[in-house]
Amino acid sequence: MSKLRFQALHDVQHRPAVTFESLGRPSSLYKSSVFGEQAMRQYLSKSTFDSVQTAIRKGDNIDRITADAIATGMKSWALEKGATHYTHWFQPLTGATAEKHDAFFEVTPGGHVIDKFDGAQLAQQEPDASSFPHGGIRNTFEARGYTAWDPTSPAFIYDNTLCIPTVFVAYTGEALDFKTPLLKALNVIDEAATDVARYFNKNVNKVTATLGWEQEFFLVDASLAAARPDLTLTGRTLLGHAAAKGQQLDDHYFGSIPIRVLAYLKELEQECLLLGIPVKTRHNEVAPNQFEMAPVYEEANLAVDHNALLMDIMQKVAQRHHFKVLFHEKPFDGINGSGKHNNWSLATDTGVNLLSPGSTPMKNLQFLTFFVNTIKAVYEHESLLRASIASAGNDYRLGANEAPPAIISVFIGSQLTRVLDELEKVTDGKLSPQEKTELKLNVIGKIPEILLDNTDRNRTSPFAFTGNKFEFRAVGATANCANPMTVLNAIVAQQLIAFKKEVDTLVDTKDMKKDDAIFNVLREYIKDSKKIRFEGDGYGESWEKEAKKRKLSNNRTTVEALKARVSKASVALFDSLQIMNTVEIQARYEIELEEYVKRIQIESRVLGDVARNHIIPTALRYQNVLIDNVRGLKDIYGDDYTAFAKAQTSIIKALSNHIASINTLITEMIDVRKKSNGLELEKKAGDYADKVKPYFELIRKQCDKLELLVEDDLWPLPKYRELLFVN
Structure with missing residues (x-):
């Protein structure tokens, strides 16, 4: 046995017992290291607090005087919490997070030391942009880039550092990060969905895209991982024969969590609570030493930040427990890989989930409107959606018997399939009172609230409806959620804009009532997008043949998939919605290829x-x-x-x-x-x-x-x- 392997196994066998003592009840810890609403009320004046909340809700700019006031309150809070440094925390196109720490103190001309942090330091910093992936947006010698504060994601303290979530842009204004396009996409979906939601409730003023991610990962002893150059340098095992026992007995899934792992998860959850990451679920996954954590749903931008932060914290806490976390989509051959299912929905400021079926015909018509439009959006841009989850690691996972195939399809379950089939048969033109009554009673009225638990799960479907949300299951474990979320929100926003235009045209030019117009447009969308719906086994060769007949893309590799990023349709989509321009789109294409x-x-x-x-x-x-x-x-x-x-x-x-x-x-x-x-x-x-x-x-x-x-x-x-x- 090699000395390295022998020492690694010896270290594992002689590890001391790991214990962990909690610091208190979860409710008492939650967000205590976050400069959120509660902290703002305590450290900001009422007028300053109101300005921040308005900026968060409406996207209003914050003037310099207000920024100085916010910075003063934030600094006082951070220093009382023991912070010694501050940093702009951002998500460059490396896929990881980035930070540059500056100390609060400054030396005055008289030699005195003071704590300084003002509105200018809060609002903007200037990291080196040339050292991050930029896809040709910047020349190597043009280093200037800017990070700018994102007030919609609260500042937090970690490792005695005040972290301020920011966007990252080039000197010429192009986005160099994941967050900037996401924020723009979220703003577009808000406006588009709000306009449509007002067909059903005039009091809706805002629609928020929500996200609940499910983070899968492996835990390997750090000493053993260090003895494997492939794990150390690539995050996966490039060779290694399967163990006699793998996952074939299904005895690990939802089993008792090992003691050492549980100690790690407990400390990790405590760190999450302090930082306001609402992690709620933990369990053993299918493969040996594979686990999953999942949070309560949040607004998509905050959820993306929390997932990026969580992945960083997981590695740091793992070091204290002598673990190495493996996020790679396929770290071991012959057993399940790891994904990061993105559960997406839309919620109004009146407290309604727009993808949740209701108990009345009108509520169900609202549900069907957003439900069918989402399916239509996926159909129109299925290749772009595939590109949004493309990576070298995910290529090993997709279609590998535990993950969806590379063919994007939508699973909605047998009950909703019957509903859409019935709706498709509605006669053209205006609905007679009798037809409308019959439709509402026999079709729309058949979707009960209990449907939340009436939709089966199809593990072979990359995009499945699961009761009150769509689950984008094809996202890889290493992915930054912002990438698929930017695409999904953009394509649905574009579809909702087109839908409203068609409905309004029928109302204005055909003298149709609103309900009739909605029914007519939805019926056509159901017909148009029927090819993307698939209820069967996504792993079979028969589906590949069927998908080819339906002219659905089957881009098996990242290289094939990424071409959709720069297609005419994709460029037109992002440019028309002002989410990304041609330069930014081309840059991302080159970065991902590289x-x-x-x-x-x-x-x-x-x-x-x-x-x-x-x-x-x-x-x-x-x-x-x-x-x-x-x-x-x-x-x-x-x-x-x-x-x-x-x-x-x-x-x-x-x-x-x-x-x-x-x-x-x-x-x-x-x-x-x-x-x-x-x-x-x-x-x-x-x-x-x-x-x-x-x-x-x-x-x-x-x-x-x-x-x-x-x-x-x-x-x-x-x-x-x-x-x-x-x-």
């Missing part, structure tokens, strides 16, 4: 290194042991030794064959990679997907065969049975 290439390139290099510098030398060492054994048998038995050395010589031959195959495949992979590196970005990405990546499975297969042949004590890397079953 990231794909770099991740596959890193995996290729790591795999070649581990196979040649760890696996092959180990196999040769074991082969020499067998050769010495055969020589010893020959010394004892002479020419008759072959009868006693048959098994050994067979293994020696197998070892040689696998070693030769690995070496040849690695050489070929490197040659292909070198040729690909000379191509322009799009062709390079295509080559990495189609020519470089296929070698991974071939090399892995040979290495995994060696793992079964080589003596366990010699094997250099922690095995699956150790990674997945040692707590």
Whole structure:
């Protein structure tokens, strides 16, 4: 056994018992480290507090005097909480969060030290923009970029630092982050949905897009992970034979949470409570050492911030419990990967979930309006929705028997399918009083409130209606939720705008009543979008064939999927809604292609290194042991030794064959990679997907065969049975 593997296993076996004491009741801890409404009321004047709330609700600008007053109150609160530094906390296009800490104190010309934090420091800072992905928006020598305060997401204290959520934009104004387009998309969906919601309730003044994410992840002992170069550098195991026992007994799912894991989750939840992250659910997932956490639903922008913050906190808390958190979508071969289901809905300021069926025909007509428009939006932009969740990691997961396929479809359940089929049959034109009554009683009235629990779950569907929300199940575990949420809210907003225009036209030019017009437009939308609805098994080949007939896209790789980002329809969508301009769209396309290439390139290099510098030398060492054994048998038995050395010589031959195959495949992979590196970005990405990546499975297969042949004590890397079953 290698010294590193031996030490890693020794560390696991001799870990001290982990205990954790809670600091109090959850309700007493919640948001105590957040400069939210309660803290603002205490540290701000009434006029300043009112200005902040107006800015949050209506998006009004905050003037410099008010900003100074807010900064003074925020500073006093933060210093009393023990904060020593402040930072603008933002989400650049790296997929991670970013921060630059500045101390509160300043030295005066007289040599005195004072605590300083004013409105200018609150509202804006200037980090280096050239060092973050920018997709050509900025030249390398043009470093200036700006972070600007987002008052809709409250400041918080973590690790004695006041963190101020901000947007991040270039000197010329283009968005360099995930948050800026999301905020614009949320504003557009608010306006579009509010206009439609007023068909049913004139008192609606605001519609909020809500999000509830479900974060899946693996926990691996930190020492074992450190002994695996592939886990350390890529976040997944590039080789490793499956353990004899995996998830086939279904005994881990919803099972008793291991003691050490529970101690970690308890401390993590306490940190979440302090920061106002409303984590409510924790449980074992299907695969060994896989778990899930999920919060109460929140406004989408805040939910995105909270998920990004949570992922950072998870890693920090894990260090204290000697764990490494794996967010990769497919860290282990042969068992389930990890997703981040995005549960999305729309809520009015009158307290109504627009995707929740009601108890009266009119409430159900409102529900059907938003329900059908969402389905129509997904149908019109299914390839863009697929692009929004594209990544190198998610390519390993999608369609891998525990995740939805790459084909985007909508599952709504048998009951709602029958309702839409009935509505589709409604006669054209105006509805007679008798037809309207019959429709409301026999169709719309058939959707009871209990439907919340009447819709089955289809785990093979990437976009499923689950009672009072749509669940976008195809989102990967590492993803920033802002990406799919920007796309989803944008396409639904565009659809609602078109819907209202069509309804108003029928009312104004055809002299139709509002209900008749709504029914007529919805009926056509149901017909138009029927191809996107699918209730069956998304894993079967028959669905692939059927989807092709329906002309639905099946973009299996990120490289194929990302092309939808820069299609004419996508550019027109974002540009018309003023969410992103052509420069910003093209930049994101290039950034995501570059990231794909770099991740596959890193995996290729790591795999070649581990196979040649760890696996092959180990196999040769074991082969020499067998050769010495055969020589010893020959010394004892002479020419008759072959009868006693048959098994050994067979293994020696197998070892040689696998070693030769690995070496040849690695050489070929490197040659292909070198040729690909000379191509322009799009062709390079295509080559990495189609020519470089296929070698991974071939090399892995040979290495995994060696793992079964080589003596366990010699094997250099922690095995699956150790990674997945040692707590």
